[in-house]
Amino acid sequence: MNRKEIVFIIVFLFIIAILAMLPTGFQKQEYRHTEGVRAKVISVNNMGIHNSGIFKLGDQSAVIEIETGSRKGEQVQGNNMLTGRLSEDKIFQEGDTAWVLIGFDEKNNINFANMIDHYRMDKQALLxxxxxxxxxxxxxxxxxxxxxxxxxxxxxxxxxxxxxxxxxxxxxxxxxxxxxxxxxxxxxxxxxxxxxxxxxxxxxxxxxxxxxxxxxxxxxxxxxxxxxxxxxxxxxxxxxxxxxxxxxxxxxxxxxxxxxxxxxxxxxxxxxxxxxxxxxxxxxxxxxxxxxxxxxxxxxxxxxxxxxxxxxxxxxxxxxxxxxxxxxxxxxxxxxxxxxxxxxxxxxxxxxxxxxxxxxxxxxxxxxxxxxxxxxxx
Structure with missing residues (x-):
């Protein structure tokens, strides 16, 4: 590499760093009292699930242990809503790792924990x-x-x-x-x-x-x-x-x-x-x-x-x-x-x-x- 290319790569790295920190401007205000966390599924309760042909409806509840964020180590009740759409629905099993959105009330207590999906960031990072x-x-x-x-x-x-x-x-x-x-x-x-x-x-x-x-x-x-x-x-x-x-x-x-x-x-x-x-x-x-x-x-x-x-x-x-x-x-x-x-x-x-x-x-x-x-x- 010549000097021109070295300078260009340094400038390029600087631009990438700026882009990484640049806000998109579309952070929704309703997410102010929530936090996305990784959680381990301790146990599941499938009593609320009922089958409709090849589809599953209802909701699945689970005991989850939060592994990241401000409430790390706490165990809470998680909820997984099923809509009957195979492209969106997911079923958790004991031992799975989930990405969970937890919400807080005025006293900063957890008032809900929605199990968004299986946690895949570690697999993506590996790939x-x-x-x-x-x-x-x-x-x-x-x-x-x-x-x-x-x-x-x-x-x-x-x-x-x-x-x-x-x-x-x-x-x-x-x-x-x-x-x-x-x-x-x-x-x-x-x-x-x-x-x-x-x-x-x-x-x-x-x-x-x-x-x-x-x-x-x-x-x-x-x-x-x-x-x-x-x-x-x-x-x-x-x-x-x-x-x-x-x-x-x-x-x-x-x-x-x-x-x-x-x-x-x-x-x-x-x-x-x-x-x-x-x-x-x-x-x-x-x-x-x-x-x-x-x-x-x-x-x-x-x-x-x-x-x-x-x-x-x-x-x-x-x-x-x-x-x-x-x-x-x-x-x-x-x-x-x-x-x-x-x-x-x-x-x-x-x-x-x-x-x-x-x-x-x-x-x-x-x-x-x-x-x-x-x-x-x-």
Whole structure:
């Protein structure tokens, strides 16, 4: 690393720290007299549960021991309400660890303990830690850079993108700003201040803008309301009536596509840099041709990956349609499937466009006549 990259990483760490401490501004006042704690289930009472077919209704009570927070060590009665929805209901057993919301009265005594769900933070930390160790072992310091860009992306979405959208700002403009900042920050962090990074940034941002335009245009042509997104209507019921759900839906298409575009852009520019490094005498025309050939191979697999990623989340809906014998035309014309088609093919168009554009920009930026060695080897 050169001095410029070291300074950039230090600044990047500072930005991540600021984002981590930045309040979202949506902390609800009704949670002032409550506390989320981890608790161990000592015993359970299932007498209040009754079956209705495959569903369970009623409530489950349990004696729990609080393991964290201001009431650590205390044992209280916990309550687990069942609604008959398999996606939300949970059944606790003795020895389980639960995430519990406890409430206090005016005298600071516990007046309720709602068992929200099973406690999974330790398992999540184990999974994330395993990922971090593996990527550092196989990628070295580049793996550390990748983890930093990952943290930056998550914090930017949670602390900037979502709160600003909730405040009523134009979702597409907000998504464009945040998405382009993520593209620049991620590529500079992972690829350093190199020509391959600059080429990937220019091509990725250009094609991301194209996907944003396509998402807006075909979103209107498809006549799909943003309420097709899971949980979208709940925003309206929560009091955010001013939100434009359709614009949020289109912004989501852009963000989802920008990640795949970013990935393909840096793949092609890195490959072309390696060609220049190993053959400094290669001409711009040959470099351009190599980029196009690399792009043809990668685009085919990337578009299939995009299709599987999007359609995988809708596999149960497809199974329902097939189980009911729904005609294919009805399936393809339905809102959920049309939305996924829009997601998939807008992203695929972006991938197809970024391939030749990255090859062109890389061949122009990399001065093959004077290259003595690659600028960055990771």
């Amino acid at each position: 994330i830690g395993t990922f971090a160790v593996i990527i550092i072992i196989f990628s070295g310091f580049t793996g550390v850079r990748t983890l930093l860009s990952f943290a930056f992306a998550l914090l930017s979405i949670w602390k900037i993108l979502i709160p600003v959208m909730l405040k009523g700002y134009n979702p597409l403009i907000v998504a464009l700003i945040v998405g382009n900042l993520l593209t620049i920050g991620t590529l500079l962090l992972v690829a350093g201040f190199s020509k391959k990074a600059y080429a990937a940034i220019i091509s990725a941002m250009t094609c991301s803008l194209a996907t944003c335009f396509l998402a807006m245009s075909f979103g209107q042509l498809f006549n799909i309301h943003g309420a097709v997104m899971e949980g979208a209507e709940s925003l309206l019921y929560a009091g955010f009536m001013n939100l434009n759900l359709t614009s949020i839906f289109q912004a989501g298409i852009y963000l989802a596509s920008s990640g795949a575009i970013l990935d393909l852009a840096i793949d092609i520019s890195s490959a072309l840099e390696e060609i220049v490094h190993n053959n400094p005498n290669v001409t711009r025309q040959e470099l351009m041709k190599s980029g196009l050939n690399i792009g043809k191979s990668v685009v085919g697999s990337q578009t299939t990956t995009l299709l599987l990623a999007y359609m995988g989340s809708y596999i149960t809906i497809m199974m329902v349609y097939m189980a009911q014998g729904t005609p294919l035309m009805n399936i393809l014309n339905s809102k959920p499937i049309s939305a996924e088609i829009l997601h998939t093919f807008v992203g695929c168009i972006g991938l197809v466009l970024v391939s030749p554009l990255t090859a062109l920009i890389s061949s122009l930026m990399m001065n093959t006549d004077s290259v003595k060695k690659a600028e960055d080897l990771y």
